[in-house]
Amino acid sequence: MHFAFTEDQAAITxxxxxxxxxxxxxxxxxxxxxxxxxxxxxxxxxxxxxGLLGICVPDAQGGLGLDTIDLIGIAEAAGYVALPEPLVEQAGLVAPLLARLGGPVERVLAGEVFAIGHPANPFVADADGAGALLLYHQGEVHLVARDAVTLARAESFDPFRRLFRVDWTPSQATRLADDWGDTVERGQVLAAAQAIGLGQRCIDMAVAYAKDRHQFGKPIGSYQAIKHLVATAQVAIEFARPVVQAAAAELPLGNVASRARAAHAKLAATEAAQLAAQTAVQVHGAMGMTWEVDVHFFLKRARALKTAWGTPGAHTATVIERMTAAPTGPAMTFASEVAQAAG
Incomplete structure (x- = not known):
């Protein structure tokens, strides 16, 4: 099977x-x-x-009519720059959820931010600047106006993640739908894609510094100790990237295999990003721990995303579920059709 992005996907990315x-x-x-x-x-x-906010919204509702796989490269780019704005969350989670449920998706396409509160995340991000919130209550989706909730700020390791505890009262008037669909799995895959971008940025920064920093008359990048550190981190990123892309492509299946793919992608990508960030700090030496060196922006975001939309323990349990629910082996473990019956 040949897997590659189309020219249109590559162009928009x-x-x-x-x-x-x-x-x-x-x-x-x-x-x-x-x-x-x-x-x-x-x-x-x-x-x-x-038009990036409408990538995953159908044409008939004002979007581009694409899907998560078309957003995956943009999510990686958002991670590469440690983007403070909630592009990935709005385009990949909020907009398609509202479009599916018949909610006011046109407000998102116009640039209004909707915050998401779900048990997979202990806090609600970007709630203070949101026009409305999508909140979880007993499996239901509730659409709540910003002035109908009370917020309490929670400090984040990442200074650009504005996190809040939300106090609110569910009612029949706020109830939008009965289920969240594949929102959690989408969140995992998109967080993984951002982690890939973060990890790649850390490696690129480490390489640039290793070329410029001289010791004993030579760039420190010429020493094997540095080369091996950076190469190991790059290999981790290269192995994790196709896992994330495959998880995005298989999200529509909605079975035990696609859920395991999403969990596996999150595990692989966040571990690779953390290794890359630690490597970048080490290559920079003692100054890598200082505020003046930009590596900390990407290291903090990578660590913050590690527990977004589920913890590593929860993701591991999902992968184990796949391994015990359907046959495994070279011809079966990565074949979603094998797991369809177990879905």
């Missing part, structure tokens, strides 16, 4: 990546921190105007 790399530099991140702003309004407007 490249356009989004170019825009994000150009507009979201570490200097921009530092500027936002200094100003205390949650995100950059001009960049968010550009994201909206490019």
């Amino acid at each position: 490249e356009a989004a990546r170019d825009m994000l790399v150009e507009s979201c530099t570490p200097a921009d991140l530092r500027r936002l921190l200094a100003s205390g702003e949650a995100f950059d309004a001009a960049r968010w407007t550009t994201i909206r105007d490019m």
